[in-house]
Amino acid sequence: MAAMILAVASLNNPDYSVENYQIFLLTSLIMLIHGVISSMPTLYIARFNAVGTTMNMLMLFVVIVLIPAATTNSPKFTDSATVWGTITNGTDWPDGIAILMSFVSVIWTMSGYDAPFHLAEECSNANVASPRAIVLTSGVGGVLGWALQLVIAYTVTDIGAIIDADQPWAEFCYQVLSEKAAMAVVAMTICCAFMMGQGCMVAACTYLACIFLIGSSSHICLRARRLFPTFSLLVSGAPSYQDSS
Numbered sequence: 001m002a003a004m005i006l007a008v009a010s011l012n013n014p015d016y017s018v019e020n021y022q023i024f025l026l027t028s029l030i031m032l033i034h035g036v037i038s039s040m041p042t043l044y045i046a047r048f049n050a051v052g053t054t055m056n057m058l059m060l061f062v063v064i065v066l067i068p069a070a071t072t073n074s075p076k077f078t079d080s081a082t083v084w085g086t087i088t089n090g091t092d093w094p095d096g097i098a099i100l101m102s103f104v105s106v107i108w109t110m111s112g113y114d115a116p117f118h119l120a121e122e123c124s125n126a127n128v129a130s131p132r133a134i135v136l137t138s139g140v141g142g143v144l145g146w147a148l149q150l151v152i153a154y155t156v157t158d159i160g161a162i163i164d165a166d167q168p169w170a171e172f173c174y175q176v177l178s179e180k181a182a183m184a185v186v187a188m189t190i191c192c193a194f195m196m197g198q199g200c201m202v203a204a205c206t207y208l209a210c211i212f213l214i215g216s217s218s219h220i221c222l223r224a225r226r227l228f229p230t231f232s233l234l235v236s237g238a239p240s241y242q243d244s245s
Helices: 002-012 020-038 042-070 080-085 095-122 126-155 159-164 168-176 179-215 219-227 239-243
Strands: none
Touching (some): 002 020, 002 179, 159 168
């Protein structure tokens, strides 16, 4: 996300050159903000994540509709024979192996689908909430993700330029949309990435921190739980944890 933000700045200001230390500092700032948000009481975290989930779905739907409607391509869409019959192989492997390798790129998308499993023991109605969350995350993610891939496949014009770009998604948006429309899509992508990053921090770090701090009886862990009951667990609001202090 930090690289995308700075990439947008460089695209709008050709004289600006992104440095590695700037990416590191901005990434650190974003993670600090995520940590502060994740340290709020669980009631506020739940509300924040609910807003983030709703924004992600709405913005994704807007992007899926906006790109075909506002594309500057002429003709607007690539013909189906080219989309489904042309293979752009950027590897040294045969086309068949390259197609199989392309499915590897979706692994990072699947990494968030196991969150309901880890959070099941934290839910008051896990037998209902967890299966529902598992079905919705995989179902909604699969349908909307497939729709977005179709939009990209039918509008992309220069695959080589996108692959060579530092930020492929930003390059794609500026390739097929006007400058203002591309900026709007990238801005929505950054907002979604921010919400997703905070949700991943709650799902992953909270689970690990609870195992480490609650399950351990060492002096350091007990002191950390008493002195920093909120930040040490990344979330607060659990009465049993706070009462121990």
